[in-house]
Amino acid sequence: MVDGPAAGAHSNDEEQPFDGGVTAVPDVDGAERGDGGSLDSAARTLRAKWRSASLAAGWRFPSDWGLPEVDTVCAALSADGPSDAAVSGLGRARAASGAGLDETLTDLAALHAVVADGNRHGGFVVPDIDTTPSRLVRVTALAWADVALDKYAHTEVTEPLTGLPSAAYLRTRLAEMYRGAARAGRCPTEEALLLTVSFDLAGMASWSRLAMMILAADALRSVFDGPETSAALGPSVLVVLADRGTDIAGQAVALRREITERMHADPQLDDVVSPAISLVRLRPTFEESCSLLQRIGRR
Structure with a gap:
């Protein structure tokens, strides 16, 4: 299956779209979370x-590349050069957003290649981690490791902002479901599916982001008040592991209505775009479904 935009033809792995603005889509890249609008021209x-x-x-x-820490590094480079604090902040942010160490260091090498090249090759550069200054690599790697190891050592059952179970708990529930299906000789993809709620948080103020996630989590709990497993999957994504035997289409429409009503009740959220609510098929194996969750969480 190839990741693609939400609009357009549906792949064979997707559910059919429902009425009420609920669309079934594959795991996709969403809008980038920041556009560097606060930077000067050079940055x-x-x-x-x-x-x-x-x-x-x-x-x-591409949707999760543009973190605020990226702008911090660019601003520092356009002034006096990147400080260790700016670079380590980027490393920590990459780890917190789910980027692997290899991906993080390749991104650092891309930055170094662009700065080192200037305009000598018309903007075309070939990142090489081996030519990146060892100090920058060390600072970035240590910062990334601090966050990554802390996440493993302090994994919580619930996510503090929304109060929903964490992604780690959702993976545990998935593992139980796959083991149960294997024991009974059933296919897990025929028993359950994922409902995702994702927000385009680009350009939203920090307070609005927090308010929307809390509001959506509360609406999720009110609609899915049965045996379903809900979780906070990423900084802008909530997900429900639901039984196919339930009226998932009706619940999805009800969830959109709940979120919309709560948004309209707060004048400060009038300009916030409604979330995308989608139904996504699970994959044949537990490992493939875990990879799917990671991609969805990084929209």
Whole structure:
């Protein structure tokens, strides 16, 4: 299955779209979470070149490349050069967003290649981690490892902002479901599916982001108040592991209505775009479904 935009033809792995604005889509890349609008001209140019070089080097999810820490590094480079604090902040942010160490260091190499090249090759650069200054690599890797190891050592059952179970708990529930299906000789993809709620948080103020996630989580609990497993999968994604035997289509429409009503009740959220609510098929194996969850969480 190839990741693609939400609009357009449906793949064979998708559910059919439902009425009420609920669309079944594959795991896709969403809008980028920041656009560097607060940077000066030189920093924005650097940011654009860095992003292009990083994506060309293999950055897998364009939607989650643009973190606030990216802008911090670009601003520092356009001034006096990147400090250890700016670079380590980027490393920690990459780990927190789910990027692997290899991907994070390749992104760092793309930045170094762009800065080192200037405009000598018309903007075309080939990132090489071996030519990246060892100090930058060390600072970034240590910062990434601090967050990654802390996440493993302090895995919580619930996510503190929304109060929903964590992605780790959802994976545990998936493992139980796959083991049960295997014991009974059934196919897990025929028993359950995922309902995802994802927000385009680009351009939203920090307070609005927090408010929307809390609001959506509360609506999710009110609609899915049975044996379903709900979880916070990423900074802008909530998910429900639901039984195919239930009226999932009706619940999805009810969830959209609940979220919309709560948004309209708060004047400060009038300009916030309604979330995308989608139904996504599970994969044949537990490992494949875990990879699917990771991609969905990084929209």
